[in-house]
Amino acid sequence: MRVMVIVKASPSSEAGELPSTELLEAMGKYNEELVKAGIMKSGDGLKPSSTGLRVRFRGNERIVTDGPFAETSELIAGYWLWEVASMDEAVEWVKRCPNPMREESDIEIRQFYEMDDFAASDPDGKVAAHEDKLRASVAMQDSTLAPYLFFAGRCDEALEFYKHALGATVAMLMRFNESPDATPEGMLQKGFENKVMHATVQIGKLTVMCSDGCNDKSTFDGFRLALSLPSEDSCTGVFNSLAEGGKIDMPLSKTFWSPLYGMVTDKFGVGWMVMVPGEQSCV
Template identity: 65%
Template sequence: MRVMVMVKATKSSEAGEMPSEQLMTEMGKFNEELVNAGIMQAGDGLKPSSEGVRVHFSGTNRTVTDGPFIETKELVAGYWLWNVKSMDEAIEWVKRCPNPMLEDSDIDIRPLYEMEDFAEWDPSGKFSAHEQQLRDTIAMRGSVVNPYLFFGGRCEEALKFYKKTIGAQVGMVLRFSESPDQAPECMLQSGFENKIMHSDFRVGETLVLASDGCDDKSANFDGFRLALTIGSPEDATRCFNALADGGTIDMPIGPTFFSPCYGMLTDKFGVGWMVMVPGEEPAPE
C-alpha cells in the first residue's frame, strides 16, 4: 500500500528556521534507510506558507490568497511518499524518525487511494485505464534513450579515439574477464575474454554506451548517425576533421540553408556522424 507521510508545520518551520547540522545528518541517515529498504518513493521539505498561496474554489469562482496562513497546525512542512506492506509497518518506520522539528511535532500517515478502491464505482474500468495511461506517460517522461554502440573488438581503440578527437569523458569500463557472471562459452568468440563487455563515455551532455560485442561481426552501424551539435563553426570544423581522420567524408562541412556549418562523415570504425552548428531560430510572427 502507498501512504503519504506528512510532517505537520510548527512555529519554527513557519518562521523559516533551518534545522541543525545534527538533525540534517540524522534525517539523511533515516532517508537512506528508507531508500535501502525500498520504501521511500519521494520526499521533500516545504517552504513556509508565507511563500505560498491558497486558491479557494466556490462554484466557478477562484480566489487566490497569499500566505502566511494562521492555522499552523493545519499546515504541512514536509512529506514522504512510501510504499509499505501495511499501516503497521508505516507506523513503525515513523516511530524511528528523528523529531523533524525544534519543538514537539506531529507526523500524519494517510493511505493513498488506489484504482481498485474505485472498482465498484468504475465497473467498466474506463477511468482506471485512463489513470494508468497517465501514470505510464509520467513514468516515460523521466526515461532516457542512449545510443549503444558495438565495435566488434575495437571498443578500446574507439574510446581512445573519441577521447582524443572530441574530448569524450570515458566512464565505466568492464571487461568480460571482470564480469561477475561469465558469458557462456558458445556466446563469446575466442580471444574476446579481455575485450570490453560494457563501457560508457560522455560527449557534452550525452551519455553513449559502448561494447566490443561478443564477436568481430557485431559492428554494424547502418541506418543511423550520431548528431553532434557544437556552438561555433570553428569548433564544428575541428571536430569534423578529427572524426573524419581515417574515415570517409560523406558530405563536406559547410553552410546550408538550415545551419551555418554542417557536414556528414563516417569514422574509421564505421560510425556515421552529422556535425553541425545550430541554425538561427525563426523570428516570431
C-alpha cells in the same frame, strides 16, 4: 500499499527556523535507512506558508490568498511517499523518525487511493486505462535515452580515437574477464575474453554506452549521431578529426537549417551529422 507520511507544521517551522546540523544529519541517516529498505520513493521539506499561496474555488471564481496561513496545526512542513506492506509497518517506521521539530510535533500517515477503489465508478476500466497511460507518460519524463554502440572487437581503439577527436571521457569500463558473473559458455568469440564488455563514455552533454560485443560481426546501419557545436571553427575541427581514416559522405556546407553542416562516417563505421545549430523560428 502507498502512503503519504506528512510532517505537520509547527510554530518553529512556520517561523522559518531551519533544522540544526545534528537534526539534518539524523534525518539523512533515517532517509538512508528508508531507501535501503526499499520503502522511500520520494520526500521533501516545505518552506513556511508565508511563501505560499492558497486558491479558493467558489463556483466559477478563483480567489487567490497570500500566505501565511493561521491554522498552523493544519499545515504541512514536509512529506515522504512510501511503499509499505501495511499501515502497521508505516507506523513502526514513523516511530523510528527523529523528532523533525524543535518542539512537540505530529507526523500523519495517509493511504493513497488506488484505481481498484474506484471500480464501481469505472465499470468498463476506461478511466483506469487512461490513468495507466498518464503514469507511463510521467515515468518517461524522467527517463534517459543513450546510444549503445558495438565495435566488433575495436572498442579500445575507438575510445582512444574519440578521446582525441571529441574530447571524450570514459566514466566506467569493464572487460568480460572482470565481470562478477561468468560469461555463458559459447557466448564469446574466441579471443574476446579481454575485450570491453561495457563502457560508459561522456561526449559533451551526451552519455554514450559502448562494448566490443560478443564477436566481430557488428555493423552500424540505419542511424547517425547528430553532433551540434557552438562555432564554425569547432565544427570544422571535429568534422575533420572524425573523417581521419573514415569517409566524408557530405562535405561541410551551408544549408537552410544550419550555417555549417556535414555528414561523415568514421573509421569504425559510425555515421555522424556534424553541425552548427541554425536560428530557431516559429512558423
